[in-house]
Amino acid sequence: MPNPYSKSIHRQTIPITDQIDLTAPGFIRVLHVAASRETPNTELEVWYECAPxxxxxxxxxxxxxxxxxxxxxxxxxxxxxxxxGGMFIWHLFAEYPIEREARP
Structure with missing residues (x-):
């Protein structure tokens, strides 16, 4: 049976930081990552699939x-x-569902 929901691909720019939480309607999965086209030394672009x-x-x-x-x-x-210029290499990982930190 075909999926009744339409899908779309979205792009978001994020800072180069340890971790960041993003929210999207009907998030399915992260597809791709690249250096930002506008600020390639300080930001990254992340593409993800959604079923809005x-x-x-x-x-x-x-x-x-x-x-x-x-x-x-x-x-x-x-x-x-x-x-x-190749001085820094970043490896990106997507976490979903998010593992909640243990509380003391």
Missing amino acids: DLGEEITFRIHVEGTGHRYHHRGTYVGTVSTS
Whole structure:
């Protein structure tokens, strides 16, 4: 049976930071990552697939890790981006559902 919901692909610019939470209607998955076209040394662009007709706002987390950095999240690898003329290499992971931090 075909899926009754239409899908679309969206792009969002994010800062190069350890992690950032994004919200999208009917979020399905992250598809691709690249250096920002406007500010390639400080921001990245993330493309993701949604089913907006579902209406539910879903939050997902993007983790940005430098080569050799240790990490402890359960994100799924999305892709690798080179910035600053190849001086910095960033590996992006998408986490959904978001694992909530344990409270003390």
